[in-house]
Amino acid sequence: MKALVQRVTNASVIARNEVVGRIGPGIMVFLGIAKGDSQKDACYLADKIVNLRIFANDASKFAFSTLETKREILIVSQFTLLADSHKGRRPSFTEAAPPDKARELYDFFVDRIRTTGLKTETGAFQEHMLVEIQNDGPVTLMLESRNN
Numbered sequence: 001m002k003a004l005v006q007r008v009t010n011a012s013v014i015a016r017n018e019v020v021g022r023i024g025p026g027i028m029v030f031l032g033i034a035k036g037d038s039q040k041d042a043c044y045l046a047d048k049i050v051n052l053r054i055f056a057n058d059a060s061k062f063a064f065s066t067l068e069t070k071r072e073i074l075i076v077s078q079f080t081l082l083a084d085s086h087k088g089r090r091p092s093f094t095e096a097a098p099p100d101k102a103r104e105l106y107d108f109f110v111d112r113i114r115t116t117g118l119k120t121e122t123g124a125f126q127e128h129m130l131v132e133i134q135n136d137g138p139v140t141l142m143l144e145s146r147n148n
Contacts, residue, residue: 001041001105001146002081004030007054007139011074013123014130021121026072027054028133031109032081033102034095041145042105046112049073054139067116075113076123076131077106099126 005027012022029049050067057063066073079102083091097105103125114120123129 001034001037001045001109001144002032003045003049003143004032004078004081005049005052005054005141005143006030006133007136008074009134009136011131011133013074013076013121014132015124015127020124020129021074021076023072023074023119023121025136026074026119027066028131028135029073029075030078030081031075031106032078033097033105034082035097035101037097037105037145039105039108042109043112044145045143046109048143050113050116050118052141052143054141066118070118072119072121073113074121074123075106075110076129077102077125 008026008028010024011028013020051065053062053065055064055069055071079093079096082093082096084095085091096102106125110120110122
C-alpha cells in the first residue's frame with residue numbers, strides 16, 4: 001500500500017459534476033492499494049499518517065501531527081501510484097489490487113482514519129475526479145506499508 005501525502009491549506013474533489021469532498025487546512029492523501037495488501041497495511045499507514053509530524057511550530061520545524069493539530073483529511077483512491085513504467089511508454093498497473101479488494105481496503109483505511117475523530121472527507125472510488133489542491137510548503141511525502 002502506498003500513500004502520497006500532501007500538506008494543504010485546502011483541497012477538494014469533484015466527481016459527477018459535484019463536490020464530493022472538501023477540506024480546509026490539513027492533509028491530502030492519495031492511496032494506492034496493491035495486490036497482497038491487507039488490513040495490517042491499512043492500519044500501519046493510517047496510524048503513520050495521522051501521527052506524522054508535518055505541521056510547523058513557531059520555529060518552522062516539523063513539530064506537530066495532523067492528530068495533534070486537529071487538521072482535516074481528504075482521502076482519494078489512486079491506483080496509478082502502483083504504476084510500473086520500466087518497459088515501454090505505457091505504464092502497467094498489474095500490481096494494483098482488483099477493484100473489489102481495493103474498495104474493501106480503501107473503506108477500511110477511511111474508517112480507521114475516522115476513528116481518530118478528525119474531519120475526514122473522501123473522493124469517489126473508481127470514478128473520474130477533478131482534484132484541487134493548494135499544497136502548503138510544498139510538503140509532499142511518499143509512504144509505503146511494505147517498508148515498515
